């Protein structure tokens with residue numbers, strides 16, 4: 250059998266398993282409900298334009314994946330983990346955080362967190378910052394806008 254024929258056979262197999270044959274979920278199926286608390290951004294120290302922030306997220310009614318975050322006051326937000334590597338705390342960027350139905354994801358100081366770059370001058374203690382969190386659930390995009398309090402280190 251030639252290579253061309255083989256790939257045609259493979260394509261034929263894939264077509265037989267197309268999503269059109271899969272049962273579609275009932276239209277009444279509700280999307281998961283997201284809620285949050287403790288949303289915060291640390292005021293950058295000194296003249297730095299880099300900081301971190303956190304939020305406690307919970308979900309009911311389905312699994313969700315936190316994909317990204319953005320804010321009009323901040324140029325870029327990354328999702329970071331923190332872990333001990335050779336007796337030293339190290340931060341690492343991750344693609345996403347998964348939250349299972351009924352579970353809670355805590356983004357906080359000293360643990361999983363949001364790393365923020367290009368933080369605007371308006372991000373000062375006592376102010377609030379809107380952060381848009383982008384999720385995916387069962388292939389559908391979801392967003393949640395949280396109002397984060399700007400906190401000052403040591404307060």
Ligand SMILES: [Cu+2]
Nearest residue numbers: 329340363364
């Ligand atoms: Cu970080």
